[in-house]
Amino acid sequence: MGRIFRTTISENTTTEIDLSYPTPGKLFIRNAGSQGVRVGYDPLDVGSTGVNYFTIDAGVVYQLDMSPNVGYVAQKQLMYFHAVADTVMEFWFAN
Numbered sequence: 001m002g003r004i005f006r007t008t009i010s011e012n013t014t015t016e017i018d019l020s021y022p023t024p025g026k027l028f029i030r031n032a033g034s035q036g037v038r039v040g041y042d043p044l045d046v047g048s049t050g051v052n053y054f055t056i057d058a059g060v061v062y063q064l065d066m067s068p069n070v071g072y073v074a075q076k077q078l079m080y081f082h083a084v085a086d087t088v089m090e091f092w093f094a095n
Contacts, residue, residue, distance in 0.1 A: 002094045006032070009083040014043045016078040017091070024067040025095030031056045033087030039079055046082035053082070066093065 002025065009015045019027065031037050038046040038053040045052040056062065081089060 002092065004090070004092045006088055006090045009033075009037065009081055009087045009089060011083060011085050012048065014047055014080055014082045016043070016080050017089075019066075019079050019091070020068070021066050021093045021095070022068055023095045024065075025093065027064045027066040028061055028090075028092040028094065029056065029064070030061045030090040031058050031087065032090050033083065033085065034058050035083065035085040035087060037087050037089065038082040038084075040082075041077060041079065043080045046080045048082075050082070058087075066095075 007015070007017070036055045036057045038050065038055055040046040040050065040053040044050055
């Protein structure tokens with residue numbers, strides 16, 4: 001059984017999201033907003049003055065392998081998301 005959730009990230013807000021999952025499968029991440037979202041491993045990196053982040057552009061879907069042990073983007077820690085405008089993020093954990 002997988003899980004799907006949507007969350008709204010308010011403008012100029014950093015939100016922490018736990019992307020860990022106990023079984024292997026796929027993780028789909030979609031930015032359903034109209035502006036890019038910064039993603040990183042530390043809240044300071046993704047904030048307004050941060051420099052170490054990855055941008056998920058609006059309308060883009062990423063597919064990642066997920067596993068509790070191997071090749072996963074955030075196995076044992078939270079990921080931080082920062083929106084420059086109100087944005088909806090969608091996450092689908094498919095196993």
